[in-house]
Amino acid sequence: MVSIISGATKKPMSSEQLCDFFNHHKEYEGFLYVGYPIIGTVNGPYPIDALWVSEQKGIVIFNLIEGVNTEGYKSLQDESYNKMDAKLRGYSQLVKGRKLRVEISIITFCSAIKTDRFDEEYPLCNEENLDKAINGISWDDNSYYKTLLSVLQSISTIRKGKKKRDIREENSRGAKLRYIEDSIANLDNRQSRAVIETVDGVQRIRGLAGSGKTIVLALKAAYLHAQNPDWKIAITFNTRSLKGQFRRLINTFYIEQTNEEPDWDNLQIIHAWGAPGGGERDGLYYSYCVLHDVEYCDFRTAKNKYGVNDPFGDACEAAIQETKDSEKGVYDVILIDEAQDFSPSFLRLCYSLLKQPKRLVYAYDELQNLGKESLPAPEIIFGKNNDGTPKVRFENETRNHAKQDIILEKCYRNSRPALVTAHALGFGIYRKPNPRIGTGIVQMFEENTLWSDIGYDVESGEPSDGKPVCLKRTPNTSPKFLESHSPIDDLVLLKSFPTIEEQNEWVANQIEDNLNKDELRYDDIIVINPDPLTTRKLVPAIRAILFQKGIPSHIAGVDTTPDVFFDDESESIVFTGIYRAKGNEAAMVYVINAQDCYQSDDMARSRNTLFTAITRSKAWVRVLGVGSQMDALISEYQKVKANNYKLNFVYPTAEQRKYINIVNRDMSLADKQKVKKNKSAINSLIRDLEEGKIYKEDLDPDDLQRLRDFLL
Structure with missing residues (x-):
């Protein structure tokens, strides 16, 4: 059966009829591209009307005609053949000696013509004799089929780094990164x-x-x-x-x-x-x-x-x-x-x-x-x-x-350990349970089918209300080469520090090693401060240490124009808040002050920030912070490791999801200020009761009963 890929076309009727032909002739196989490829020539772009690539037939180019005017169709066939031949000869893996190892055939397809004549050298076909023309085509050396298919489906090698890497140590981080970039240089099907x-x-x-x-x-x-x-x-x-x-x-x-x-x-x-x-x-x-x-x-x-x-x-x-x-x-x-x-x-x-x-x-x-x-x-x-x-x-x-x-569904940036860690922390999968609702999960999909859409398989259980489930990623959606280059503990590292000064010193020293020992470039590194409101205040301390080491840096959108993230004009380490980090990526990502993501008045936003920050990494990620909240975040991560980077949890019930959504609702600034004021009032009341400054008998009995009824 032929797989049809329908691109942009200026010949919709003949394209539709050609597709119908292959739909009715299921004995054929391969891929039929409509409106692809486009061949660059000295006279500009030359679009191919349709192209069929088959293990039995090689390449068959279809020149399509809308209407009945077939004048000059033979010269157009010659032109299409020559341009495709020149394009494929540019790929050394398809050439042996001086001979192109791919069979190229040309058919002009015009469903509106009526003809009993058939020219084998320049076939002009309608739906009645197209089958005859195809049967006359064969490809003797189809050992090149997979290579040919790869060439045609490899739309671009743009995933490779912008600059050539100068590698001296074959086991350095730079060498590993070059391997990753080469492995994902082409688009998948x-x-x-x-x-x-x-x-x-x-x-x-x-x-x-x-x-x-x-x-x-x-x-x-x-x-x-x-x-x-x-x-x-x-x-x-x-x-x-x-x-x-x-x-x-x-x-x-x-x-x-x-x-x-x-x-x-x-x-x-x-x-x-x-x-x-x-x-x-x-x-x-x-x-x-x-x-x-x-x-x-x-x-x-x-x-x-x-x-x-x-x-x-x-x-x-x-x-x-x-x-x-x-x-x-x-x-x-x-x-x-x-x-x-x-x-x-x-x-x-x-x-x-x-x-x-x-x-x-x-x-x-x-x-x-x-x-x-x-x-x-x-x-x-x-x-x-x-x-x-x-x-x-x-x-x-x-x-x-x-x-x-x-x-x-396939992720080409994050390794399986990094991506599952991001999901686990983002959802709060292994967070300490809230005894009132029976789960520590921060947020959850309403539609459980989304798990399969984003590349997870159910290993055991089922993603249904109140049921235990274990979700895992497979090599099909998380390619192995993204994690095989380094030990897991190097791919993902969470680390807590006694003070913010010690965190800053550690990050600066690591960046110095990345540049001088690991063979990473400046644009291989991002430092993300999750809270955009504190970025200008908190990152200068690390930048000052880097400056003393002779390492320039900049804050994206502050020291550069808003349209610039990496500074292409000079070598410089980029510091950023989470909003400017979105859509960008780097091999080594340092997420600093991550303790702020553990818990806040807006848990969903905090956890989403952490998820986004971790998923900026295409090789190694360091999640760093200070104090007890960072320790608690590390405790969650240790459970991710213990479960072999799988999501193992009891799926929240509809009632629990309702509560979770209420807890994490979007609030206006006025709403947040009101909640903060009421929390302060409650804390003050509890403290005065504990210290005997006021007694419960001083409080209105009706108010106490209303509060008791609501809480219970």
């Missing part, structure tokens, strides 16, 4: 499909941190730009420091495929919010306000007007509500990264900026809020038509069509 498969409508891509969502989205933008250079395409995001990364990824892929630079006027990497001034300050929300002549709010204005919970989402919703005509399409495609960081109103705003057929692609991480509700279903996000039907509905998938909902 699922990621390749996510890049190529194109929907005339809304498409979502879900996956864990490290599953390649950002890479897929960048390559998808470049692929669509190569196929349709006249389209207006926008790619947007929440973390401003991702802008440089997106530009590098898109530029690398586009040049690989087309031998040209992208047209940055038609392919825009644009902020979500934006501001007046044009150029780098532009943003989708600001553009919408200008286009529709509605009030624009900057961050300060929006915060004062709508509050601190979601000022951007509220500003987007207000702009939509003020708009009289919301169907002013500007873009042909909009791609949104980190969609979990946006409210549905921003997605609706982007949807309204699109021309028909409203091509919107949004990628997000199911775990960004762990126990919180995920983004709503698309039927809810995008609202309803006047007749009450949803504007967006994910249809049942057919073999001919691209998937609207893609899940990337």
